[in-house]
Amino acid sequence: MTDASPPSRAFVSLIGAGPGDPGLLTLHGQRALREADVVLFDYLANPELLRFSPDAETIYVGKKGFSEYITQEQINALIVAKAQANGGQRVARLKGGDVYVFGRGGEEAEACAVAGVPFEVVPGVTSAIAAPAYAGIPVTHREVARSFAVLTGNTREGGAHYERLSGVDTLVLLMGVRNLDQIAADLIGAGRHPDTPAATIQWGSTPQQRTVTGTLTTIAQVVKDAGLEAPAVTVVGEVVRLREHLRWFDRHARLGGPLAGKTVAVTRTREGASGLSDVLRARGASVLEVPLIRFAAVPDDQPVAEALHNFSGWLLLTSNQAVTALFAFLERSGLDARALSRVKVAAVGPSTARSLAERGLRADFVPSTPGARHLGAELPAGPGEVALHLTSQLAEADLKGALEARDIGYRRAELYRTEAAPLKEHTAQRLKEAAVITLASGSAARHLAALASADFDPLGLPVAAMGLQTADAAREAGFTRITVARTASLDALADAAEQATREAQETERRA
Structure with missing residues (x-):
């Protein structure tokens, strides 16, 4: 009888990254990114979000307009392959906007289901709502719009049957900036008034956001004259008139x-x-x-343990990482802050002092101006006293020089390592x-x-x-x-x- 194989870690999170503002990522999405071994991200997903996955393998699978360099089928296969690799991995598929709103997330979910790979869908804020909102355009309003529809403007996906939307107050078009002249003509042909207000928002919710307004008759030329390109969202309907006094993002100081x-x-x-x-x-x-x-741990804690043993002078901490590494060392040694009761602790600046305070230890001294040289020049120690500097292998000479110039003994112990x-x-x-x-x-x-x-x-x-x-x-x-x-x-x-x-x-x- 053989042992059962351990369960696979294979799991895929299909995450809506939102329209561009990194603050619009959901907490669920952030957690999934932190847990990921591999992140596949596309053109519309803000790359700032990759900071939540600092150790993950990151793969760009972007597609921009019609200039695709990787097909959807290849992306589907890559998601499954990465999830099944190395005995199973957690894969985060980071997609602009919402997973299921014209993001082809349904196809990616189907690929996982067919391959037997467990998956979850983490909805995101769709640009169909967010971009107009950041431009000051509510897609619904009790007085002028009680319904809205989201359409693809990509003519390669087939006709939109605009005549079926005659009763919808607001139309939101995604991926249609290149075909806007034809779309506007088709909407007019389907019964929309030529003077219906329209707006196009490029890079909605980001610092690069640009918005232009016009009517169905003029919007395509206005967009062309302004040089707006994808990614862009176009809104058609009376709600566009509200932009003039509801615009907030592009007026923000x-x-x-x-x-x-x-x-x-x-x-x-x-x-x-x-x-x-x-x-x-x-x-x-x-x-x-x-x-x-x-930052990396030192290979041996013994030098730090020996330096601290029976030490009763000034303990110098010149970075937040030094504080973190010190308390990690104490925990590994089965100790806590009480082990430092014999020393006086000096922090290089207010940030390091705050790191100490968060761990229940108040700095005995902080120089008036942050910096190692100022710490050495102002430390309230006299000639013959000794200071122990817990730092990395890259400690600069300013602190040592300032202390020795005052006849204060300087010792250094390598508490952590700094690497590229x-x-x-x-x-x-x-x-x-x-x-x-x-x-x-x-x-x-x-x-x-x-x-x-x-x-x-x-x-x-x-x-x-x-x-x-x-x-x-x-x-x-x-x-x-x-x-x-x-x-x-x-x-x-x-x-x-x-x-x-x-x-x-x-x-x-x-x-």
Whole structure:
């Protein structure tokens, strides 16, 4: 009798990514992305959402208009193959809008069912509703529209039988921008009045959103004159008239700043999520999170254990990761914060101090200005006292130099390791298009500089640095267009990104 085979992990989540605004992804969709081993994403799924799957294999299966480079049948087969590989994997299929609203998600679900692969459908916010809403157009309104229909404008999918829709108040057309002149003529031929209001919204819900209005007679030419292309949604009906006083997204103050529609690259650790991204999005930026650094455990805890044994001086923590790694070390050792009762703890800045406070430990000292050199210069220790720095293998010399200049003993123990995170192809491509890159540490500056190649020179891009120490590290790495945040805060770093963008635009105008 043989042992039964272990159950397969094969599972597919068909996830609606929403219309473009990453904030419209559902919590269910976010959880499925975090659990995924493989993510297949398409042209209309915002690539920012891939940050929820930092360790997953990512595969672009985009299709844009009629320029398909991969067929739907190939996508179906790939979903099944990836789910069945390696004894079973969790596959997230990330689709723009909603899975079942002209997304061919039904075909992908059928492929899973035929292959015997378990699957789930995670509905998303369809662009048919979201794009008009962001443009100030409600698809229904008690006084002018009590019904709406969503149609495909793709003539390759067959006729729409517009004559059957004579009683529908609002029509929403997806994938029809290339055929808009014919669609408008067909609607008029089916009985719609030529002066019926119409609007077309390109890249709805994103900083790139653009909206034009007209009538069935004029909308195709208006769209052509404005240069609008796919992806776009067209709304036909009296509700379009409401846009004039309901438009909110394109009037919002956040879209008037220098970051509006610009791509800002936020460098971060592979594991971390960046609060800076939310601040930048609120200013109209399209954010690209670039995981340049990942943290790894040290091969042996013994050196840290020996350094802490009977130590009673100043314990120096110069990053949030140092706090995380310290408490992980204590847990592995069967200890908790009480093991640090003999030491005084100094944090390099308010962010590190907050990380300590979240674990129930208050920093005994934080320098007036964040940074290792300021910590070394201001630490309330006298000659002959000793400070223990728990850090990575890449600790900079500023802290040691500042302490030794004051005759304070400096010891260092390697608590964690900092390594370069491999850059995924789709991230590398978007990084080239960034208007500005934010740097929160010297390590980020050095790792970014290391990406320089024959076809990509990050050293020539504007960067916004968090603090003078990071700026100095950026200069040493070869960056020349550096703007320094006035304080160590997310808002200040976002301000620096805006300033760097303004200066870059001014330089281009002068050229």
